[in-house]
Amino acid sequence: xxxxxxxxxxxVKPSETLSLTCSVSGGSIRxxxxxxxxxxxxxxxxxxxxxxxxxxxxxYYNPSxxxxxxISVDTSMNQFSLNLTSVTAADTAIYYCAxxxxxxxxxxxxxxxxxxx
Amino acid sequence: xxxxxxxxxxxxxxGQTVRITCQGDSxxxxxxxxYQQRPGQAPVVVIYxxxxxxxGIPDRFSGSSSGNTTSLTITGAQTEDEADYYCSSxxxxxxxxxxxxxxxxxVL
Numbered sequence: 043x044x045x046x047x048x049x050x051x052x053x054v055k056p057s058e059t060l061s062l063t064c065s066v067s068g069g070s071i072r073x074x075x076x077x078x079x080x081x082x083x084x085x086x087x088x089x090x091x092x093x094x095x096x097x098x099x100x101x102y103y104n105p106s107x108x109x110x111x112x113i114s115v116d117t118s119m120n121q122f123s124l125n126l127t128s129v130t131a132a133d134t135a136i137y138y139c140a141x142x143x144x145x146x147x148x149x150x151x152x153x154x155x156x157x158x159x
Numbered sequence: 160x161x162x163x164x165x166x167x168x169x170x171x172x173x174g175q176t177v178r179i180t181c182q183g184d185s186x187x188x189x190x191x192x193x194y195q196q197r198p199g200q201a202p203v204v205v206i207y208x209x210x211x212x213x214x215g216i217p218d219r220f221s222g223s224s225s226g227n228t229t230s231l232t233i234t235g236a237q238t239e240d241e242a243d244y245y246c247s248s249x250x251x252x253x254x255x256x257x258x259x260x261x262x263x264x265x266v267l
Contacts, residue, residue, distance in 0.1 A: 077254050089194075089202065089245050091256040102255045138201055142256070145192035145207035146247065152201050 044069040046139050046150035054133075054157050060126040064139030064150060071120045072097045077142040080113060080124045082135040083152075090135075094142055095122055129157045163246055163259035170265040171236045179231045179262045181246030189249040191229040193222060196243045196261075205244075206231055233264075241266045 050062035064078070071078060079094035093103040095113045103111045107126070115122040126133060134157045141148040163183035171177035181191065190209060194202035204213055206222035219234045229248075233240055246259040 079256070081258075088261040089196075089247075089258040091247075091258060094254050094256070096254070100254075102253050104255070142254070144190065144211075145204045146194070146202070146256070147204050147207070147213065149201040149203070 044141065044148050046141065046148060048137060048139050048150045048153040050153060050155070052154060052156060054129055054155060055159050056130055056157055057128055060124070060129050060133060060155055060157070062124045062137055062139075062153065062155070064122050064124075066120045066122075071115065071122065072117050075143060077102075078115065078122045079140050079142050079146070081138045081140055081146070081149075082133075083138070084132075084135040092124065092126075092137075131157050133157050163248065163257055165244075165246060165259040165262045167260065168263045168265070170267055171233070172267050173238065174235055176232065176234045177236055177264065179233075179244050179246075179264065180228060181230070181259045182228045183248070183257070183259070184227055185248045185250045185257060186224060186227050186229050188251065191222065191224060191246050191248045193220075193231045194245045194247065195240075196245065198242075202245060236264075236266050238266050240264060 045067045047065045054060045077094040080092040093113045095101045110127045112125040136152040138152045139150045140146045192207040195205045196202040205220045210222045221232045243261045245261045
């Protein structure tokens with residue numbers, strides 16, 4: 043059974059870079075039909091799609107975050123990663139990694155990231 | 160436009176039928192998906208594509224679409240269905256996605 047696990051710092055200082063990794067187990071990130079993505083949810087608010095990546099490296103980003111976001115994939119480690127630069131308090135959220143095809147059908151449990159000095 | 164619009168809150172009496180709707184231009188081109196999120200948990204897909212239910216989702220959940228509107232229907236709502244529900248779809252720019260603002264369902 044495919045499982046996704048987010049990892050990374052739970053606290054990031056304002057203006058610094060938020061970096062998270064999603065480890066994929068029970069399946070290969072090289073599966074050609076799937077995209078892999080990041081979604082976030084600020085406390086008490088709704089879901090926001092951040093971006094998606096294919097194992098080939100093809101990426102799509104939310105236009106509202108495009109200038110600050112980079113998603114990369116490491117097929118040798120069966121992982122993909124999120125970098126979000128110049129963070130502010132507005133980036134405080136639960137960050138989920140997920141698998142995407144016709145739907146977002148597998149989600150990680152999520153990791154809370156707080157932006158604070 | 161790449162926005163999806165949902166009513167913030169809906170309520171239903173136990174055992175009755177409730178419809179949660181979502182509107183947006185992307186729904187004219189791409190199938191929707193619906194996600195259930197209980198407090199403190201990650202979302203779970205309950206409907207995707209042309210009314211497909213993933214394994215393990217009760218058959219009281221169903222979906223329908225027309226034009227720029229999609230609906231999630233729960234026939235015979237149960238207490239465990241009380242949750243936030245989000246619609247989503249791909250948008251025109253490749254493999255990009257958008258979410259609705261979410262609907263909080265209360266089962267009375």
